[in-house]
Amino acid sequence: MKKSLLTLTAVLSMAAHLQAQVEPTAGTWKTWFIASGKDYRLPKPASHKDEVAQVLAAQQNLDAAGRQQIQFWNAGAPGYRWNNMIGRLWMTDTSSNGVLSNLLLHVATYDATIAAWDTKYAYNRPRPYAADSRIKVQGIKPDSPSYPCEVSVAAGVASTIIAHFYPHLADSVRRMAQQAMASRIAAGMAFPSDTRAGFELGKRIAEAELAQTKDYVYAKPWDGKRPDSPGIWNGKKPMFPTGGLNKTVVLTNASQFRPGPPSDFAKDMAELKAFKQTFRSKANAFYYASQFSSDDLLNKKMFEQNLHLNAPRAARIYAAVAIASYDSFVSCWDAKYAYWGIRPDQYDPTYQSLVPTPPFPGYPSGHAVMTGMIGELYAHFFPADRVQFQKIAKDGAESRFQAGIHFRTDNDTGLDLGRKVANAVIQRIMTDGADEDLTLAKRK
Structure with a gap:
């Protein structure tokens, strides 16, 4: 009887844990510009024990600016802040690449997130706050494994895509990505290796998708031809004619x-x-x-x-x-x-x-x-x-x-x-x- 109760307790505990998990099978969802998330599975991470001290130090050294960064990156989904940024950029972009930059930022973020979820549930690395009780979580606890960090994945994608289409912002987006990664460590939500792995995964997929779509935008200049008939639009400088x-x-x-x-x-x-x-x-x-x-x-x-x-x-x-x-x-x-x-x-x-x-x-x-x-x-x-x-x-x-x-x-x-x-x-x-x-x- 005692053994049965222990078994039942274990089953219920496991069921509760599984119910709390965020999309444990999302790593199998169909992707857009990569063949599958599994193709980008990361190697097994090393033990997190050596990184506990780094997370504790980041929390002990938190100042007002650091807390502000945590609050900033806690808001919304991992791509939320980057969505706002690319929205301001591409909607005012008079080049033919604006709409493509918006497409790639979001599609690459999705594809990289699916790849990240394949890795997350392949290894089930605990979050820092779950690994050591001395680490305090600063925000809502994510109900998914720690490796790789999903916020860093989005940062790797976004900094790569935005720097490619808007090179004058390259330094700014790199700094933003670094702030996002540091905020996850100080928030007790990711180990340093989680953020590095996430960033590199996002960057790698973004670069692959930039290469894959390099010929999506028609590159030849407009030939200047228009219908020779009455009742057509006759503006002198048509926007996006191709x-x-x-x-x-x-x-x-x-x-x-x-x-x-x-x-x-x-x-x-x-x-x-x-x-x-x-x-x-x-x-x-x-x-x-x-x-x-x-x-x-x-x-x-x-x-x-x-x-x-x-x-x-x-x-x-x-x-x-x-x-x-x-x-x-x-x-x-x-x-x-x-x-x-x-x-x-x-x-x-x-x-x-x-x-x-x-x-x-x-x-x-x-x-x-x-x-x-x-x-x-x-x-x-x-x-x-x-x-x-x-x-x-x-x-x-x-x-x-x-x-x-x-x-x-x-x-x-x-x-x-x-x-x-x-x-x-x-x-x-x-x-x-x-x-x-x-x-x-x-x-x-």
Whole structure:
């Protein structure tokens, strides 16, 4: 009887431990630009006992600046701070590489996180605070093994990707990466060797994926040709004229969902000129032209669902959104420069828009494509908020009509294109193994 009770106690204890683990099988999830996480499994770490003193010393030497760094890097998923940084960079990047930098930062972070999880659960190295009671954890205790450090993995990826695309920031991102790594040691969440191994793993995968995608952005300059027909956009310096020639990730090619050509915009122009502005319509137009951030919305939803505590699942969402954004951009620009759709202020030179007209063709609307994608993809990850996301899609598209820089046809076509791209990404991620793991976890 006593033996049976001891066995039952051990089983219950093991079950409780397993339940607390964060995605113990995430190392088997399907990756994007590497064959598998297992291909990057790290060698077995040495004993952590020699590193306990280093962690204790880091905690004893903590000053106000060090505590501030711990708090800074405790926030969000491992890629959260880097997501904010690349978001500010690529959205203002007028080169053709901006959208690729965003894609690679998030996809490489996901792939490297999956590789890290394969290593973590191959060796199950304890966290410093679990290995020695003298070490105090500074923050929420991560329920995953210590080796390699997932925050350092993200830092290795991000510092490599950002330095590559924005070399003037190379020193800054390297310092940020070092601060992130040091913060995990001082927080009692990682041994020094965990951070070094994580950083090198992230860097290695980032470099591999930079090489793999080196020809994704169409490199040849625009040949200057445009359709020789009336009623086309005739701006002198078109932005991203070869953007639709970039390689895609999920789509077979940029024209997979290319819409048909627009009809004459006469009815659209009449509707636009007859539209009566209100305070609300102007506010919506200015909001989506200047303040709306899909990254802020995504991070908010991840915090609300506590997904920032689940590094593999958070990285998966970031990667899926980055891929959908990239393929949406390429698809949208393919259509823009296939048809050279005219803008309202060119169709009728007497018409004045509420906001400045962007320097590229209007059909389809880029805002509508992106918000259409958001309405579908975000709803896949956060189904309880589907109505909110659908409203964002509608309001985002309508804002361009209200701003006077797009015809309604541009917007309706853009929404449809964005939804199609999102659904293609959803079909791909539904085969990566993460949903199966989630179903099994719920059954348990």
